[in-house]
Amino acid sequence: MNQLMIFKIAFRALARNKMRSALTMLGIIIGVGAVIAMVSIGQGAQASVQAQIASVGTNLLFVGAGSQNVGGVRSGTGATSSNTLTVDDIEAIRREIPSVAMASPTVNARSQMVFGNQNWNTQVQGVNEQFPQIRKWQIQSGEFFTEADVRTASRVLVIGATVAENLFSGLDPVGQSVRVRELPFRVIGVMARRGQDGQGRDQDDIAIAPFTTVQKKLLAITHVQFAHVSAVSPEATYLAQEQITDLLRQRHKLAPNQENDFFVRNLTDVAEAADETNRIMTLLLASIASVSLLVGGIGIMNIMLVSVTERTREIGIRMAIGARSSAVRTQFLIEAVVLSLMGGVIGIAVGLTISLLIPWLLTWPTLVSPTSIIGSVLFSAAVGIFFGYYPARKAASLDPIDALRYE
Amino acid sequence: MSTVAEIDLSTEAKHADVETPLARPVIQLDHIHKIYTMGDVEVHALRGVSLTIREGEFVAIMGASGSGKSTMMNIIGCLDRPSRGAYILDGQDVSELSKDERADIRNRKIGFVFQGFNLLSRTSALENVELPMLYAGVEGAERRRRALDALASVGLAGREQNHPNQLSGGQQQRVAVARALVNQPALILADEPTGNLDSRTSVEVMEIFQRLNREHGITLILVTHEPDIAEYAKRIIVFKDGRIKRDELVADQRDAAEELRNLPEIVDEEED
Ligand SMILES: Nc1ncnc2c1ncn2[C@@H]1O[C@H](COP(=O)(O)OP(=O)(O)OP(=O)(O)O)[C@@H](O)[C@H]1O
Ligand SMILES: [Mg+2]
Numbered sequence: 001m002n003q004l005m006i007f008k009i010a011f012r013a014l015a016r017n018k019m020r021s022a023l024t025m026l027g028i029i030i031g032v033g034a035v036i037a038m039v040s041i042g043q044g045a046q047a048s049v050q051a052q053i054a055s056v057g058t059n060l061l062f063v064g065a066g067s068q069n070v071g072g073v074r075s076g077t078g079a080t081s082s083n084t085l086t087v088d089d090i091e092a093i094r095r096e097i098p099s100v101a102m103a104s105p106t107v108n109a110r111s112q113m114v115f116g117n118q119n120w121n122t123q124v125q126g127v128n129e130q131f132p133q134i135r136k137w138q139i140q141s142g143e144f145f146t147e148a149d150v151r152t153a154s155r156v157l158v159i160g161a162t163v164a165e166n167l168f169s170g171l172d173p174v175g176q177s178v179r180v181r182e183l184p185f186r187v188i189g190v191m192a193r194r195g196q197d198g199q200g201r202d203q204d205d206i207a208i209a210p211f212t213t214v215q216k217k218l219l220a221i222t223h224v225q226f227a228h229v230s231a232v233s234p235e236a237t238y239l240a241q242e243q244i245t246d247l248l249r250q251r252h253k254l255a256p257n258q259e260n261d262f263f264v265r266n267l268t269d270v271a272e273a274a275d276e277t278n279r280i281m282t283l284l285l286a287s288i289a290s291v292s293l294l295v296g297g298i299g300i301m302n303i304m305l306v307s308v309t310e311r312t313r314e315i316g317i318r319m320a321i322g323a324r325s326s327a328v329r330t331q332f333l334i335e336a337v338v339l340s341l342m343g344g345v346i347g348i349a350v351g352l353t354i355s356l357l358i359p360w361l362l363t364w365p366t367l368v369s370p371t372s373i374i375g376s377v378l379f380s381a382a383v384g385i386f387f388g389y390y391p392a393r394k395a396a397s398l399d400p401i402d403a404l405r406y407e
Numbered sequence: 408m409s410t411v412a413e414i415d416l417s418t419e420a421k422h423a424d425v426e427t428p429l430a431r432p433v434i435q436l437d438h439i440h441k442i443y444t445m446g447d448v449e450v451h452a453l454r455g456v457s458l459t460i461r462e463g464e465f466v467a468i469m470g471a472s473g474s475g476k477s478t479m480m481n482i483i484g485c486l487d488r489p490s491r492g493a494y495i496l497d498g499q500d501v502s503e504l505s506k507d508e509r510a511d512i513r514n515r516k517i518g519f520v521f522q523g524f525n526l527l528s529r530t531s532a533l534e535n536v537e538l539p540m541l542y543a544g545v546e547g548a549e550r551r552r553r554a555l556d557a558l559a560s561v562g563l564a565g566r567e568q569n570h571p572n573q574l575s576g577g578q579q580q581r582v583a584v585a586r587a588l589v590n591q592p593a594l595i596l597a598d599e600p601t602g603n604l605d606s607r608t609s610v611e612v613m614e615i616f617q618r619l620n621r622e623h624g625i626t627l628i629l630v631t632h633e634p635d636i637a638e639y640a641k642r643i644i645v646f647k648d649g650r651i652k653r654d655e656l657v658a659d660q661r662d663a664a665e666e667l668r669n670l671p672e673i674v675d676e677e678e679d
Contacts, residue, residue: 005541005542005544008541009541012530012534016527016528016529016530017529313525314527314528316525317525317526317527318538318542319510319513320484320486320513320519320525321513321514321519321538321539321542321586322510322511322513322514322515322539322542322543322590323510323514323542324506324507324510324511324542325506325507325510326507327542400486401481401486401487404486404521404525
């Protein structure tokens with residue numbers, strides 16, 4: 001008895017019951033489709049977070065005053081009351097650490113901005129002239145301030161797109177004069193639009209001034225709250241983090257048993273935390289979808305069992321005309337595997353279609369992975385064999401005389 | 408036991424008279440017993456049946472209900488094994504064969520025709536007839552050609568694509584006959600093949616059997632309750648209580664082909 005013939009027999013048997021075959025496949029179609037669609041959502045989210053982080057620049061490090069949990073993912077833009085970090089500290093970081101390319105002292109002041117009869121409350125961030133390069137942030141129009149502006153603490157502002165819209169409503173902001181805490185500032189540039197950051201905050205709701213200006217004119221302080229630091233390469237960030245820590249501990253004369261009075265945060269840590277969250281989400285989605293695949297498999301077993309009972313007479317006929325038990329068993333096994341594999345293939349098509357539609361309908365990014373496709377094909381074949389084996393064995397163990405007499 | 412031996416002897420004696428002495432035995436049953444056990448109750452369905460059937464014979468088996476006819480057909484057809492006794496089919500001792508070996512023998516040497524037709528539903532006549540060849544591993548074109556030939560020989564040319572529910576009872580039984588003969592078996596076994604058919608359709612099926620027997624030399628064994636059907640055979644064996652009661656040759660064998668010619672042709676309604 002050759003295997004090709006048994007395939008033929010199994011296909012003919014399936015074709016005789018198209019409706020039942022289709023219904024049996026439905027469980028697997030939904031299961032495989034769900035796995036592929038769900039995994040594509042999870043991986044799409046992962047990919048978009050990674051792309052966002054890459055655009056910010058993975059060379060980026062934050063140094064902050066005060067002790068803050070280094071492993072945490074909280075943003076460093078909130079004001080702190082510690083005054084442990086000085087401009088000289090940041091200068092030292094820039095000059096003395098070879099793995100650091102650029103560094104900018106940073107101070108933040110929330111302020112009311114007034115232009116004509118418009119006003120807008122925003123974050124005024126004081127930085128130095130290297131800031132656009134450190135953050136990989138382009139200027140949209142006008143220009144960024146220079147080192148001379150920083151040295152002389154000139155009252156110039158470069159504003160974000162959101163501020164430009166709300167304060168100037170269509171007017172060209174460059175060259176205009178605005179009042180910040182009653183002091184006149186000249187707008188010299190507008191930053192390119194960046195959109196939301198990883199936590200959903202509007203990055204364009206900002207006004208940027210020389211840090212010296214913000215220190216003296218707005219906050220009346222001499223220390224700095226943060227520093228934006230750029231390592232020479234993404235790989236150098238960990239080394240830079242260590243060296244900054246060592247340098248600052250030394251400069252702050254901390255004893256070995258004393259805690260840091262500053263923190264250095266690496267953006268890669270933030271990226272990894274976000275990545276981990278997404279990986280867990282992908283896994284969760286995949287396992288929920290796998291349950292439906294399992295239910296589909298049980299559906300196959302159920303239908304195959306019903307089918308064996310319903311087709312007892314057919315089995316008797318086959319045995320009477322010379323089918324060996326093994327041929328009957330193989331036939332039923334092949335039927336189950338063919339049903340689940342065909343269901344798997346249709347399920348892949350459905351899953352891919354859904355993955356393509358989701359970005360359209362829900363504006364979520366999706367990313368189809370070959371692993372999920374190969375995985376679901378293998379899984380559905382395994383489901384067929386696993387759940388098809390018991391009914392097939394039951395069919396093969398029938399006695400031909402009893403089976404023929406079955407009503 | 409003595410009666411069994413006597414009958415056995417007389418069978419052999421009668422055979423020697425009429426059949427060609429050279430005809431090879433196809434079936435040799437030697438003191439076959441079959442005991443069914445249902446809980447504590449033992450049913451002795453066959454009580455020592457000894458029988459020889461030679462190549463080219465056409466045997467009708469008769470007897471009251473429950474006398475063991477089907478039980479014996481199942482044993483002859485290698486669907487079942489005797490509880491005791493020896494069975495030699497076509498020169499091969501088959502009483503001790505395994506399940507798979509018996510399946511192969513059924514496939515190659517035996518064709519079955521049942522009272523209830525036992526065709527695969529929702530399957531064309533052609534595919535039904537192809538089925539035994541699928542299990543025998545006959546390749547596509549050859550399989551198709553032989554199935555078409557077999558269907559044509561039972562007068563069903565043109566009905567190859569019909570499903571069983573699109574065929575009359577007589578036509579379904581003819582598909583079953585085509586399926587039984589397609590693997591060129593040494594033996595065709597028919598358990599009450601005309602039990603579900605009207606008299607005219609019965610004669611048509613008997614005509615096919617007689618033709619297969621005469622022209623192709625196929626050995627036929629047929630179980631029937633109807634004495635007039637039995638008379639189409641060459642030899643009648645009567646069972647009673649699991650034993651052979653009578654075994655005799657038919658003096659005046661009926662000829663189904665001739666009777667069909669003399670019957671008035673009934674158009675269309677004949678097979679409903
Ligand atoms: N599977 C079985 N289990 C138990 N007893 C059985 C079984 N098959 C047959 N018998 C018994 O064996 C005896 C012979 O049955 P068998 O079917 O051979 O009779 P039969 O001559 O074919 O009758 P009928 O003309 O009604 O078909 C009966 O008493 C029947 O009840
Ligand atoms: Mg019977």
